[in-house]
Amino acid sequence: MTSRAGSVPLFDGVDIAALASRVGTPTYAYSASTIRARIDELLSALTGLNALVCYAAKANSNVAVLQLMAEHELGADIVSAGELWRCLQAGIRPGRIVFSGVGKTAEEMREALAAGIGRFNLESRDELETLQAVAASMNTVARAAVRINPDVDARTHAKISTGRAENKFGVGLDEARDWFDHAAGFPNVRLDGLHAHIGSQLLELAPIRQALQRVAAFWHELRDAGHAIASIDVGGGLGVRYREGERPIAAVGYVAAIREALAGFDGRLVLEPGRWLVAEAGVLLTRVIRIKPGANHPFLVLDAAMNDLLRPSLYEAWHDIEPVDAQPRPLETYDVVGPVCETGDTFARARTLPRCNAGDLLMIHTTGAYGASMASTYNSRPLAAEVLLDSGRYAEVRRRQTWQEMIAGEQAARHWHTT
């Protein structure tokens, strides 16, 4: 969280202007205190439940951020062997890791089994069969949940809605029922969990309740048929406030809905929040390169671009933008853009801001989730730096990539091979 002490803008007790001068821009800065406060808030809402919070690593997979999760005994929800590797590096206990995603390869399954992860959230029959084969070859038994597609409209952006029948995620109830009925055919997979995740940036409880009710009804049906369910994973998706007026669901209200829908369930409840734990803990620090006249508004050209923060280009997402210098200035309306050669490289259109000059330092808010983790080197722009701030101190948790590092691994075609 930012606070203003006199004219010095502080973020977790660190002077942001001084920080930017030290580490350069563009740089992501994350507040450790804010992340800890979010973790505490969620854990206290879950008091009395047999619950495990598996942080969705994709939201922000910096090892230092994952380490904060590990320090609070959280698990992780992963979607690749790369994320597995990061979580293990950060000290997250393997038994607290769940593995989701429609495209897990046999090799990734092998890696995850060797590491001893807690559970695979399976999303297709083919995946179940592949996991059976991999686990059998390793002479082990994999624990698994079936990811149900509850066919619920999550009322979020279409690109991040995952719980409609037409989405690629999960399986329908008939298919899931069939897996349980034929579980004996998969002796190396212990199928004793249910999983559902209907989408991200959810700001309404109604679709969450609807999905939970469908999961609960299926759990009752399976229980009555004699299938023991040891774990119900309700996924993630809790939204945050990007823009004034948005009203996120409170953690207590969310957990109350879970308690109500799954009353009587005495197995392990798993939650997979990503964005809610980290989004508001992050800002992207960027400087104005220049101001260019435009047909409608002047263009404010920043040194950050869509390769650093993709959300505005991909989802037309709103992020508050604010100059770090707290001096009062007249207002001006800008199109805020980056240097990348695409018209879509636009952070905001017709945004009214205090008048800016070349060299000014700006903060793009609420970028702790799906910011750095979705960055690329498009236009051969090295990845931004990341710093973790904690009570007046900062640590560089990802050095700015150099041009040499960016092209490491590439070379002219000197050695040709035939297959």
Ligand SMILES: Cc1ncc(COP(=O)(O)O)c(C=O)c1O
């Ligand atoms: C399976 C799964 N779990 C958890 C999450 C985390 O979502 P969020 O960051 O919205 O909490 C996602 C992403 O939407 C997901 O696909």
Ligand SMILES: N[C@@H](CCCC[NH3+])C(=O)O
């Ligand atoms: N990347 C998305 C969220 C997708 C969630 C992953 N399943 C965002 O920035 O909002």
